[in-house]
Amino acid sequence: MSAMLKLEVDGREVEVPPGSTVMDAATQLGIFVPHFCYHKKLSIAANCRMCLVHVEKAPKPLPACATPATEGMKVWTQSAQAKQAQNGVMELLLINHPLDCPICDQGGECQLQDIAVGYGASESRYTEPKRVVMHKSMGALISAEEMTRCIHCTRCVRFGQEIAGVMELGMIGRGEHSEIVAFVGKSVDSELSGNMIDICPVGALTSKPFRYSARTWELSRRKSVAPHDSLGSNLIVQSKGSTVMRVVPLENEDLNECWISDRDRFSYEGLNAPDRLTQPMIRQGGTLKEVDWQTALEHAAKLLSDVRDQHGAAALGLLASPQSTLEELHLAQQLMRGLGSENIDFRLRQRDFSADGKRSGIPWLGMKVADIGRLDRVLIIGSYLRKDHPLLANRFRQAAKRNQEVNLVHVASDDPLIKLKTKLVVAPSDLPAALSRIVAAVAELKKLPRPAGITNLAIDEPSRAIAGSLVSGGSTAIFLGSTAEQHPEAARLHALAQEIALLCGAKVGFFGTAANSVGGYLANCVPGGAKGLNARAMLEAPRKAYVLLNLEPELDCHDPAAAMRAVKSADCVVALSSFRTRATEYAQVLLPVAPFTETSGSFVNTEGIRQSFNAVVKPLGEARPAWKVLRVLANNLGIPGFDFDSSESVRDVACRTADIPARLDNGISGIDLATAAGANQPASNALERIADVPIYFADAIVRRAESLQQTKDSREPRATMSPATAAKLGLSSGDSVRVRQGDGEAVVVLNLDEELPQNCVRLATAHPACSGLGPMFGEVSVERAG
């Protein structure tokens, strides 16, 4: 590295690395230079001119954000020349800016307002009429009703181009006719779009769901952790009274940087959904009625012990959502074990459990999130990366712009908006074979013998290209995404990924499917002993009684049809839920539990960081934190070891931070790498299903978030197939088709996608329209409807 540069800002000396700007130097000294267009995560535009400073020997003031720091430079940010320039720019910016702060949502948290106080005059010298810009429609999340307020800093435009990876907004026109717009008739659909609201320095882009509902100074703020994907984005949850009003990011450079996904930002609307469960209910004589907590818990205890007494403890099962807190998962499994059953699982969308007992530890990212950017070669297997992990996707997006080669093997062709080195799309049943070919290709390049089971495989062009990329790097990793984890041969995919990694000296990582994918294992919320049933087995061999924690079986399980059959045929279902859900059809007891904003708890993210949070608001109605509910239920059942007086004491029993690293290990052994020919292949005339979990249907809270439900990502699911497959069936785009799987069916509109593998049909799971269907993978048939 070349020598540091020494310069002076406001008489204070500072050293910065070459390539730094005057703004960087000032920031390092803690000197504030007023600015609008400058943003530390975006490229330099230098178009607002607010950051003008006085530089020695420069004839005119220079923009700090765009002026390179040089050795021996002398800068004054507050000299008379600097001040005059800054005040002048402020005056220009305010010429056309409306004086509508009193009715502007940004009022009180507006950079323009704040800086105008310091640098603006108290009166304008302009008497001419102000410019008016028409409002724009940008979709359900961003309000662009007052574009007259825009100061054309282009932060929103650059955010789209550089961070979201898709330029949805642009600045049209020229000079004082410039306007920020989306292309004619388009909305802003990026899954990161809400960040534009944060970075807009004025009130031009504001939050549509939050609009006019509170002023910033009325809100109380609490730190929290996002409950959806496995990143564990840090949040600031803002509330008024007992209602969550808004969620914004809390900067954490190691995880979410200064961003959050739209799912993390807008899902709070689901917390206030009309179907919140606010009173315990029990079924009596076939009808549900509201009761008090004591009655409900005593009833639940009685029903569960009755089933155990009559049918044995193995007739009981626990299914918990991976969005539950560590504390909840810990107590739920302890309760089930206290009842004598080992039928315990939180891996609801997983299909293949043959890795259980063969893993060396808990599957995790395999590295720190921040280290993703340091990899130079990457293979991602089976991931709807953008939708499943919006901000992990951004890490790869940024790294790919530098020197990272990203290779993707997946079952669908969705554009990750990442510059890909190679993209290989194969049918789900071909995924193991595709990986085997990559193993073979890497072995060949490395001049190493092929591992057992991969002997007689021909290497094809794409596998050779991927192998070539992987072996050429200095720091390589293989990641398994949600599709790989949910695949019917997940264990084999894992083992194959490990083979590739071994051959080219790479790391293996799992993205993780939900907020507590690691936490669930730490809490031991998985089956134990030889007899314990996993999430799949518990539904395929239905139990007499289930305890359900925060889940909607028809939407959260791998096989919705089997899940519904199982819970409907059970004698007893005790559902702990924040929402009424379809549990009202089958549950004997419904216990209203608090969502993450109304309870304390912890999530352990995919890198193994345990993050705890406190309640932001009081539980709604009679809802109570689930850890307390489980404690009382266990006490009613006479199960010992539940004398916890705080969620922290539960947490520390569940797992200590210091113990986590030793338990994380992506190693796997004892898996046969060879796939029997034709395994998973559907019968010759049948189609194979590809199922994604749509981003805004992934869990109970986000499904109820009204504004997210109006976005493009929440449109009614469609069946998608390749044009050739459709032609074979005599179907064309736009047809209404009936998709049958087992006894279930869904009638949807057909879409065509050139890149989808042959003889496959893609149809989402986790959506009410598809909740009658079976497993996420496997055989389906499609015919014209009506």
Next chain:
Amino acid sequence: MLNAQSLKIIDKAVAKYPPDQKQSAVMAALAVAQDEKGWLSPEVMDFVASYLDMPPVAVYEVATFYGMYNLSPVGKYKLCLCTNLPCALSGAVEAAEHLKKKLGVDFNETTADGRFTLKEGECFGACGDAPVMLVNNKRMESFMTPESLDKLLAELK
């Protein structure tokens, strides 16, 4: 969307730049598209965007930046009168008044017979010939006095 002839010209423009910088040809492509279609509808801009592998809104930015692109249909003759300072000081104001009166339209309007569209232009870099007017983006007319305007209009059938 565009005919083979137009695409051929666009391809030639694209070939001047490195393969991963196709979008450098956007101005040429828009000009060709406009020559064929008369104006740039959203559909045409969308087509150019996908042809050059760039976001539609980025094409829109370019199309709205330059006055020579028509974002709505124009008359047979688009008259673009420079009204910047040197022209304004040398008779452009009078020329504008004359044109407006004679054609019965204001700036950004088209005559009822669809023959003329009147537009305001920015400096064409020909201030020595002020006032200057551009006809259909390609033909530059100098010294636009009312008399020479009358002559020109009579000629544009």
